Amino acid sequence: MANSNDKQEYVTMYTPSLLDSIPRQNQRQTLGIADGALPFKGLDIWNAYEFTWLNPRGKPEVAVAQIQVPGKSSHLIESKSLKLYLGSYSNTTFANRAEVINTLESDLTLATQAAVSVTLHNQDQILQEGMGQFIGTSLDLQDLEISEYFWNPEFLELESSVIVRESVYTNLFKSLCPMTGQPDFASILIQYNGNSISHAGLLRYLVSYREHAEFAEQVSERIFVDIMNRCSPERLSVSARYTRRGGIDINAHRTHDEALPAEVRLWRQ
DSSP, X not given: OOOGGGOOOOOOSOOGGGOOEEESHHHHHHTTOOTTOOSSEEEEEEEEEEEEEEOTTSOEEEEEEEEEEETTOSEEEOHHHHHHHHHTTTTOXXXXXXXXXXXXXXXXXXXXXXXXXXXXXXXXXXXXXXXXXXXXXXXXXXXXXXXXOSOOGGGOOEEEEEEEXXXXXXXXXXXXXXXXXXXXXXXXXXXXXXXXXXXXXXXXHHHTTTTOBOOHHHHHHHHHHHHXXXXXXXXXXXXXXXXXXXXXXXXXXXXXXXXXXXXXXXTTO
């Protein structure tokens, strides 16, 4: 039985101080990434499905808030603090959508120390976009014996010296939130040009994150760096699309390319 003393008090009036940001460089340093010398381009896309506020007449407005944070920002946003911050809009009156967007962008830009872009999607836009799927080869159809669930990059190995251009993905990914220990589920898309990477080793490697605690943005960077260090592809893109927690999903893209992989909402999002 839940104890009444354990209840979380949710703030419903606009409170930007609820945002908690975390320096990216602390983790990047462990990956050998020097400050200001990123080996990739990147973007973190948050989709908040439970976002609401009041119009000047007191009538609730709802939208899916899409938040785009540059991967070069010095800080990332802790997900629970983002949920609490967005929740503080629920009983707050704004003159119009433009004021909501401007307020979100201002607060999140200050928190991340980079220019954050916000879009509010209505019902018709979401329905029109619909669902999608990764294009490529599923790693999940392999009949493998797997017994290691703690991050292990040594599973990554080349299949052959044949140069390929390949897109592979898994829906089996799971890691842990470093703040709460709760599970984070995701689908991971890997696109690369270079010597053929072992599919069995790649799946074992991705499954080895199952008991690994790290923020979603950091996971995508760790995967990118591990593949580069172990397999040395000429070109690499990693997209981690996490399922919702607290009504928010996060999608972290890291790539060599100027253009990011196509944005697609998956079946578990």
